């Protein structure tokens with residue numbers, strides 16, 4: 001090789017591979033994208049056998065719909081005036097843009113574009129279905145503004161892009177602000193978010209709701225997704241834990257000074273399932289679906305709901321849900337727990353909480369089959385012995401006389417073709433009295449590990465070896481999380497924070513906490529009193545992943561007299577406790593000016609503001625403050641910073657866009673057209689490629705030159721693809 005130093009590493013590697021006789025890699029760009037074949041003979045045979053549809057005609061509709069892509073749905077979060085104002089903007093400006101864009105995309109006159117559908121069963125008209133799939137929105141340039149809207153408002157916590165059917169369980173759980181709520185299998189947290197919203201639904205009555213949500217998941221990584229999702233709502237009433245729900249330890253509470261076992265008013269068991277109701281959203285399930293999944297899951301689903309029933313207060317409500325259509329994961333689990341509860345649990349009709357939702361009643365007869373659905377069994381006696389560890393007696397329907405008393409007809413089976421949604425199953429249980437297998441002895445609290453061992457022994461007995469999941473033993477202790485250090489009565493920082501922000505005595509300083517054991521606190525969080533008690537009484541038994549909303553942040557600016565600034569996340573809670581000395585009321589134009597300043601090094605000068613705002617700024621010393629804006633329809637509170645000669649709004653980009661949208665301001669500056677960006681990137685890469693090619697052409701052999709060109713084109717398409725590929729939606 002003459003020009004050793006100038007070797008192109010890609011070309012060298014390719015040459016080497018060719019010399020070693022390696023087969024040529026097929027050109028990825030020439031390969032067409034393979035659509036998943038939406039078919040699975042076993043799935044079709046199995047559900048046809050189960051008669052999940054009433055007629056053959058309906059079955060055909062079902063099959064056609066479940067093979068189709070899922071339309072996009074979203075809901076506006078919260079019930080506050082701000083949410084109503086955003087809904088108004090959605091119904092007018094956003095849908096106008098939607099119609100224009102869809103007309104452009106499909107080359108149709110605007111009158112022929114179908115308007116977004118308001119989901120009739122979702123309260124206050126707050127949820128919508130678009131006649132577009134996620135892929136349509138992600139991949140079509142005319143829809144870039146709609147895409148931007150969905151991304152920004154989701155991050156700002158103002159909307160939630162959630163599958164329509166997944167909104168049902170929290171609605172039928174009917175959470176009230178006073179409820180103690182347990183979400184047993186909570187990650188990634190879209191339903192948890194709904195539970196939190198319901199808890200905060202009466203802000204005038206409860207500044208901080210007396211109830212709380214304990215959201216749990218067995219998967220540690222998914223717990224952090226849950227924290228991320230729930231954080232957008234900034235609730236001080238949330239605790240995230242990491243446990244196996246089927247052996248969730250009893251928790252202690254103190255009522256009037258005496259300890260007792262905590263029972264929950266509302267419990268959501270959105271259990272792990274085979275997920276065949278999500279085939280429209282996740283077509284890859286077509287490739288993997290097999291009956292073994294349902295047989296494997298029945299046991300853990302039963303154990304989770306059983307533990308939930310034990311932890312439920314008498315008079316409380318438990319919702320069992322899956323995104324599976326399989327009676328083994330649904331009706332069979334429910335009949336088993338209801339039978340075991342011997343009258344203590346009752347299925348109830350909750351259809352009035354989702355008026356207009358189309359569904360079918362729960363099944364009262366179903367069959368079991370081999371994995372290939374070639375042998376069908378109607379009773380356990382027919383099951384060959386080699387399948388006895390897989391197909392269990394409890395999976396068969398009870399005899400007709402017995403099953404009719406279970407009330408399975410009150411369950412709701414949502415099938416995709418009924419209202420163009422995913423498939424879903426939901427059942428609501430109420431607890432009439434304590435269960436005969438419930439352990440309410442305080443001394444059991446001393447031995448949480450014993451419970452886990454007992455449950456695992458039971459699990460081993462049931463484990464189905466050939467198709468069974470490989471259950472990992474999970475460590476109860478030894479996880480690593482920063483400590484939860486609550487303020488003491490004589491906390492050194494509290495008095496100065498109190499003085500600076502004129503905090504009133506309604507704020508319980510003992511609910512402030514940090515995540516480090518040092519004198520010099522960085523972030524100060526706030527949680528509600530019941531959450532604090534829950535943490536302090538149970539931190540040795542439960543793996544706490546997260547709690548508290550960031551409320552004060554250390555910010556040492558040499559000009560300010562106080563080292564802690566307010567955090568926007570916590571303002572929703574702390575606002576009620578803060579006095580007038582750190583507040584500025586601003587008019588619309590001032591607020592638009594402040595929000596439009598995106599360069600932190602050049603904050604707006606106070607001289608640019610209206611005379612009254614300038615006057616107020618003069619009275620206010622340097623430091624953190626609250627900007628208050630009063631509109632006809634809503635009031636906003638935003639964290640600000642009064643600088644030496646400037647005023648700034650202290651909110652992130654997505655929140656900024658959200659507020660500007662509410663104010664009806666121009667958003668052009670914040671618009672991201674990724675297609676334009678991709679074109680620019682491609683042009684820049686092409687220019688760079690031309691330059692490099694010119695240089696290499698002068699130094700490489702013709703063979704090397706072709707190789708380099710190839711590599712550059714691959715890189716170019718890669719760049720383009722990465723800009724275009726947006727996995728957010």
Ligand SMILES: C[S@@+](CC[C@H](N)C(=O)[O-])C[C@H]1O[C@@H](n2cnc3c(N)ncnc32)[C@H](O)[C@@H]1O
Pocket residue numbers: 166184185186187188189190191192216217218219222243244245246270271272273300304
């Ligand atoms: C259907 S997903 C829950 C979806 C969630 N409710 C939502 O709306 O975003 C089921 C969850 O159960 C969790 N899980 C599985 N087995 C569990 C167990 N034994 N205890 C607690 N969580 C479990 C999984 O990690 C998964 O996150």
